[in-house]
Amino acid sequence: MRVARFHAPEDIRIEDAPEPTPGAGDVKIRVRACSACGTDVKISRFGHQNITPPRVMGHEIAGEVVEVGADVKGWAAGDRVQVIAAIPCGKCRECLAGRMTICPNQTSMGYQFDGGFAEFMVVPSTVLAVDGLNRIPEGVSYAEASVAEPLACAINAQELVRIEPGNVVVVIGSGPIGCLHVRVAKSKGAGRVFLVELSRERLDMAANLVNPDAAICAAEEDPIEAVRKLTDGRGADVVITAAASGVAQEQALQMVARQGRISFFGGLPKDKPTITLDSNLVHYRELMIIGANGSSPTHNKRALAMIADGSVPVLDLITHRLPLEQVLEGIGIVSRGEAIKVTIEP
Template sequence: MKVARFHAPGDIRIEDAPEPVAGPGEVKIRVRNCSTCGTDAKILKHGHHHIRPPRVMGHEIAGEVVETDVPTWSPGDRVQVIAAIPCGTCAECRRGRMTVCPAQESMGYHYDGGFAEYMVVPAKVLAVGGLNRIPDGVGFAEASVAEPLACVLNGQELARVGTGDDVLVIGSGPIGCLHVRLARSRGAARVFLADINADRLALAAERVRPDATVHGDNTVHGADITEQVLKLTEGRGTDVVITAAASKAAQEQALRIAARQGRISFFGGLPKDDPIIACDSNLVHYRELTIVGANGSSPAHNARALELIADGSVPVADLITHRLPLAEVLDGIDIVSRGAAIKVTVEP
């Protein structure tokens, strides 16, 4: 079979590999869709400290069962696979905090992922309820988007996005688009979308229809989005600011955009060699702001994300702008890197 393997930064190869065999408690699937994301682009450029090459990449996975000894699964079952695998037994997992499990592993990092014709779902995934049945009416490509939607769901739960909120999403990539749609489904009054990439912002806005778009630059004060958002909100700011971009400027702007008692989600992580931002502590203090992080998703988030897709609360089919064969996975990652798409999915 064909796979896309990471060997080193800048070195992902399409290679032949033997078809895997499911061991005890494992499930072998035929991969139908494995979507790409900005993390894949980062891995291609910089590698990742959890990846020991060679490793088959891909973590937004949907397919159908072809082989297993697990009695609850049968050949032909349509399934979606979690990306982040909590251990299920540590102190955090026992408290229901699976997203911050210190022993967490990941598909495409610790285990071969979905940029392959076939793959094996580890028993560890099944042990934490991480293999989900795809609901009727949901296609494989849509199901593969459940994983990033699950991460978005975790972020909005932590930021308490709810009825009547004004929400600003900074970053109009696939994650930003999912944030816009999920915020609407959670009852937000108005949702604004901001980006420094005018073309991507226009592409996203055409599909997710925010109440307004805000185009700025990547400096803290230049073409500052703060003034534009304050004008849109009659000087109040937004109840929630979600930084769906790996941007220090966005995080610093969020502190000045949030309304009193506003919530700020640092959804997009910063580069590990430059993670420090300027924080006006008095803004946090006097405005009673809440700043929360967001780290991936739990198995339960993945299951709920599939439900949101299935019942139409968060449509995702129109966000998939490119469908590519496995042989063109590098082209797909390049498209993601350039911000020239919303969602790119690979169909092995």
Template sequence: MKVARFYAPGDLRLEEAEQRPLGTDEMRIRVRHCSACGTDVKIFNHGHHHLVPPRVIGHEIAGEVVELGTDLTGGAGWAVGDRVQVIAAVPCGTCADCAGGRMTICPGQTSVGYHYDGGFAEYLVVPVQVLAVDGLNRIPQGVGFAEASVAEPLACVLNGQELAGVGSGDEVVVIGAGPVGCMHVRLARARGAARVFLVELSRSRLDMSAAVVEPDAAICGSEVDVVDEVLTLTGGRGADVVITAAASGAAQEDALRMTARRGRISLFGGLPKDKPTITLDANLVHYRELSIVGANGSTPAHNKRALELIARGDVPVRDLITHTLPLDRLPEAIRLVGAGAAIKVTIEP
């Protein structure tokens, strides 16, 4: 089978690999789609501290069951031909955080495409750790493999908005017009937001994304003062929720100044490891009674609910997929994502 293996920053090789025999408690799927994301760009450029090369990368995976270990046949509930989506972040399922329903912060969490071979390959052996936490999900009828591969980032968006309490009547600002930002716009609307504003520094990227998700206002941060614009749009009050879906410390600092009293700020996008700090005006937090929350990945349950949101049409994702490429064009896909020249790119091995 063909696989894309990461060896070192800038060294991603398309190779032929043997399919290893299945263990009795394992399952093999034919990967139908594996979408690329900003994390794949970071891995390609810099590697990752959890990833020991060589490793098949790719973690937004949807496919079809082609082989079952003997322990999974019969009464296990799975069959050859089942269409499935695979979680990316794999909690241990047994620690105090997992037992308390806090799987996103499991200290023993592992990840597909980091600790286990991922989905930029023709076939994938689903890690038993995924099966142990109910992390393999059936794709609902009417949802294609490409759409199902986008359920993983949507699950992360769902976790972030739950933590930030996005709800009915809220005025929401989303900073960052990449695929995650687009999903934040659509999910906020599905959760009852009154208005959603999309902010982006790049005019071309903002125009591309806004044309698809149609926010109530599209604000280009390289052309106007973003804080002033949000305050003007909200009559000076500020937004109820600001979501920083960009790896930008400046965006996080701006978020503090554009949030309404008793508002919530979601620091959804992590910052670069060499620049992890911001200047926080603590008095704004104190006197305005602001809440600031983080957001780290998703749980298996979030993935299931993301698939349901897609299936019901509450959060459409098909039109966010602007490019579909074969596995041997994965380097091109990574370049497209890194340049912000696409909304969502999916690989069809």
């Protein structure tokens, strides 16, 4: 079979590999769709501390079961499935308390385990142990199901930051995750949702798809003033920074209303992880700053359900579909911001 393997930064190879064999507790799937994201770009450039090469990349995975291990129950060849990316241990204090997104023993597909940029892959028993192999609902395509993982991350963040009906929400960053945040906020009954982005071209591409109540190009106007003007000086109830930008995080503090909530969704570069924060703003305005890290198996199930019932459409966000042999081209498209969502279909 063909796979896309990470060997070293700037060294991803499309190469032949033997088909994997599932262990007694594993499930083997034929990968039908594996979407690419900004994390794949970072891995391709810098590697990752949790990846020991060579490693097959890809963690937004959907496919068809072709073989099950001897000890596996409830799954059979032909089942259409979506696979979680982040795998909690299910046994630690955080997992037992229902806080699987912050499991200190978490492993991941495409990191410790070979991922979905391959014709076939093994879903390890650790995924099945935490109920992380999900049936794709009828009417949902493999490509749509592959977007369930990033959607699950957006759902987790918005549950933590408590989007409430009528809220004014600002999403900073118009990449695929920003688009998903706009749609999730609308599905939760947000009164108005504004989208902020530096690139005019990227903003227009996203806004034409997700139809925010206002699209603000931060390269052409001060986004803080724009949000204040749109809210009669009050600011937004919730600001979500869906970009790896310290400037965006600093701006969020300036554009949020009193007792507003801020989600630091996008992580910052490892070489520049700090921002300048006016703690008096947080103190006197009673602001809440909330982190968000990945998703749980339950969030993935919710994401599939929201795609299936149409409350969060994702099909139109997939702007590029490429074969496995063009994985490198797909990662380049993502890195240059030329797409909303790129899906690899082996």
